[in-house]
Amino acid sequence: MEYGVLVVVDRCIGCRACQVACHVWNGTEAESTEFSPDYTNPPDLTSNVWTVVRFVEMGEGDGLRWYFVKRQCMHCVEPACVAACPTGALHKDKDGIVLWDSKKCIGCRYCVEACPYGVPHFDPLDKTIRKCTFCADRVREGLEPACVAACPTDALIFGSLDEIRARAEEYRAKGHPVYGLEEGGGTSWIYVFPKETAPSDAGLPRLGPETPRERIDKGLLALAMAAVAGLAAWGVSRGKAAPAAQEVKVR
Amino acid sequence: MVEWGILIATYLFLGGLAGGLFASTAALDAITRGGIRRTSKLGALVSWVSMAIGLILLLADLGRPEHAFRIMLAPHMESPMAWGAWVIVIFTVLGLAYWLGLSDFGGEPLKPLRSALNRIKDLLGALGSMFGLMTAAYTGILLGFSRQSLWRPWALPVLFTVSGIATGYAVLMYLVHRTGEDVGLSPAGLSKVELIVGVIELLVALLYVATIPTPARGAIASLTSVNGVLFWLGFVAVGLIIGEILLPAISLRTPEKAPSPALVLTTAALVLIGGYILRYAVLYAGQVA
Ligand code: SF4
Ligand code: SF4
Ligand code: SF4
Numbered sequence: 001m002e003y004g005v006l007v008v009v010d011r012c013i014g015c016r017a018c019q020v021a022c023h024v025w026n027g028t029e030a031e032s033t034e035f036s037p038d039y040t041n042p043p044d045l046t047s048n049v050w051t052v053v054r055f056v057e058m059g060e061g062d063g064l065r066w067y068f069v070k071r072q073c074m075h076c077v078e079p080a081c082v083a084a085c086p087t088g089a090l091h092k093d094k095d096g097i098v099l100w101d102s103k104k105c106i107g108c109r110y111c112v113e114a115c116p117y118g119v120p121h122f123d124p125l126d127k128t129i130r131k132c133t134f135c136a137d138r139v140r141e142g143l144e145p146a147c148v149a150a151c152p153t154d155a156l157i158f159g160s161l162d163e164i165r166a167r168a169e170e171y172r173a174k175g176h177p178v179y180g181l182e183e184g185g186g187t188s189w190i191y192v193f194p195k196e197t198a199p200s201d202a203g204l205p206r207l208g209p210e211t212p213r214e215r216i217d218k219g220l221l222a223l224a225m226a227a228v229a230g231l232a233a234w235g236v237s238r239g240k241a242a243p244a245a246q247e248v249k250v251r
Numbered sequence: 252m253v254e255w256g257i258l259i260a261t262y263l264f265l266g267g268l269a270g271g272l273f274a275s276t277a278a279l280d281a282i283t284r285g286g287i288r289r290t291s292k293l294g295a296l297v298s299w300v301s302m303a304i305g306l307i308l309l310l311a312d313l314g315r316p317e318h319a320f321r322i323m324l325a326p327h328m329e330s331p332m333a334w335g336a337w338v339i340v341i342f343t344v345l346g347l348a349y350w351l352g353l354s355d356f357g358g359e360p361l362k363p364l365r366s367a368l369n370r371i372k373d374l375l376g377a378l379g380s381m382f383g384l385m386t387a388a389y390t391g392i393l394l395g396f397s398r399q400s401l402w403r404p405w406a407l408p409v410l411f412t413v414s415g416i417a418t419g420y421a422v423l424m425y426l427v428h429r430t431g432e433d434v435g436l437s438p439a440g441l442s443k444v445e446l447i448v449g450v451i452e453l454l455v456a457l458l459y460v461a462t463i464p465t466p467a468r469g470a471i472a473s474l475t476s477v478n479g480v481l482f483w484l485g486f487v488a489v490g491l492i493i494g495e496i497l498l499p500a501i502s503l504r505t506p507e508k509a510p511s512p513a514l515v516l517t518t519a520a521l522v523l524i525g526g527y528i529l530r531y532a533v534l535y536a537g538q539v540a
Contacts, residue, residue: 080396080398083329083330083396084330084331084332084396084397085327085330086321086322086326086327086330086332086333086336087318087321087322087325087326087327087333088325088326088327104318104321104325105314105315105318106313106314106315106316106318106319106321106322107313107314107315107318108312108313108314108332109254109255109314110330110332112254113254113255113394113397113398113399113538114396114397114398115398116398117398118398122254122314124314127314127315128314128315205398212396213329215395215396216329216331216396218405219331219392219395219396220334222388222391222392222395222405222408223334223338223385223388223389223392225388226384226385226387226388226389226408226412227381227382227384227385229384229412230274230380230381230382230383230384230385231377231380231381233274233278233380233384234274234277234278234281234376234377234380234381235377236278237277237278237279237281237282238281238282238373238377240282241281241282241283241284
């Protein structure tokens with residue numbers, strides 16, 4: 001069974017209990033931060049900060065409100081990070097959790113460039129990448145992820161991916177913008193946004209339905225075209241060979 | 252945040268140069284039916300050394316270079332970086348074999364190997380050109396599989412390939428000039444090729460900028476950013492318009508005369524500088540856009 005989480009944005013009160021729980025459970029060091037203009041703190045994910053609650057203003061006119069949007073690895077259905085990783089250090093397990101094997105990581109940071117959500121971060125001390133693990137060590141023992149367990153308002157709902165998708169569809173039918181059902185092939189963490197707001201306002205990228213695999217296939221096609229061009233350039237030159245020069249070789 | 256920096260920019264440049272130089276060298280060698288042995292040998296060597304330096308820079312950039320063997324021995328073949336690594340390694344082997352077949356390296360003991368390689372020189376030249384241009388294109392395809400809007404347009408691998416050919420060809424022209432060998436083409440013919448490549452590259456460069464999605468385009472299209480200035484002045488104006496179009500056009504005005512040493516050298520220098528700036532500007536701008 002694959003796991004999923006539904007993030008119901010307008011239930012979040014911005015308490016950051018999830019951030020603290022994530023640090024406590026995973027033993028990741030806290031970052032010393034500074035005041036950031038939009039109150040998001042720390043300002044972004046890092047190799048130690050695996051989840052962060054973004055403080056964003058969304059909506060229009062009288063509907064303009066402050067919302068809190070928790071970010072972490074989306075555990076994509078077709079993860080770009082996994083596709084990019086040249087050594088298979090990053091992998092997606094049967095339960096949908098995307099994990100990395102630090103022994104296999106060579107520190108190329110391709111996953112960092114490839115992930116549409118800017119999630120994996122290279123740790124200069126560990127010489128490997130680090131990111132949210134979906135609390136695999138809890139989930140696989142029948143517990144909820146630490147952040148979900150800590151959430152006081154049930155803004156985070158943990159379940160099977162099928163169940164989470166079904167609930168997201170229900171919200172969508174009621175007119176809520178939903179993120180993660182299709183984007184880039186879909187994600188295991190799915191967001192329900194308040195009506196009159198847009199996921200892109202909260203910094204979620206506008207992704208088409210193109211999956212990483214489809215993009216890689218286009219890359220392979222481009223590579224094949226370069227191969228043909230190289231071969232053709234040589235062949236045409238060979239065809240143009242000057243007869244006078246040919247004698248040089250015969251001699 | 253800049254995750255890939257100067258080492259990667261240099262590697263992208265050297266990969267394109269190596270691929271383009273090999274393909275140009277093998278093509279000219281084919282046209283002359285092997286009549287320019289010294290030039291071909293030098294071209295293959297410079298190409299191979301560029302690629303080797305590029306690979307060293309690539310290794311130096313890794314967090315754990317001692318584990319790099321995994322890409323070759325236990326690769327995740329879906330990854331563009333994994334298939335690209337294989338393309339590059341095959342290219343370096345072909346380039347080395349091509350050069351060895353033309354050289355006197357290793358004296359008597361290596362003679363049988365050298366003459367065997369020399370006999371299959373055509374095959375090595377054809378395959379090397381193929382893998383050379385694949386290497387040049389791969390440097391752009393690698394960037395294309397990312398979230399960076401500036402790297403995703405499909406014109407980028409085309410631009411990197413054409414730029415690789417242009418830089419390689421400029422170096423080859425310098426080598427031809429150095430060895431003084433007869434390439435069987437008139438000086439005008441050689442300059443014309445350069446000019447045509449320059450015009451194609453200019454069109455591809457404009458297409459590339461035009462196909463970057465709007466919010467990100469400014470990072471390279473606008474002259475208010477450092478990378479924009481580098482791109483338009485360093486790459487487009489100096490490298491492309493002056494180096495690849497104006498200077499070859501000047502040589503064309505005296506079609507019978509070989510261009511002066513100063514002109515050949517200046518052209519090569521400008522084209523190389525432009526090619527380097529292209530990789531640098533695109534790589535950095537892509538990560539801040
Ligand atoms: S969000 Fe990024 S790191 Fe997480 S699975 Fe998707 S591509 Fe990988
Ligand atoms: S940095 Fe590590 S995990 Fe990321 S793509 Fe490279 S080898 Fe894979
Ligand atoms: S699932 Fe676990 S690792 Fe991921 S954000 Fe929540 S607490 Fe952190």
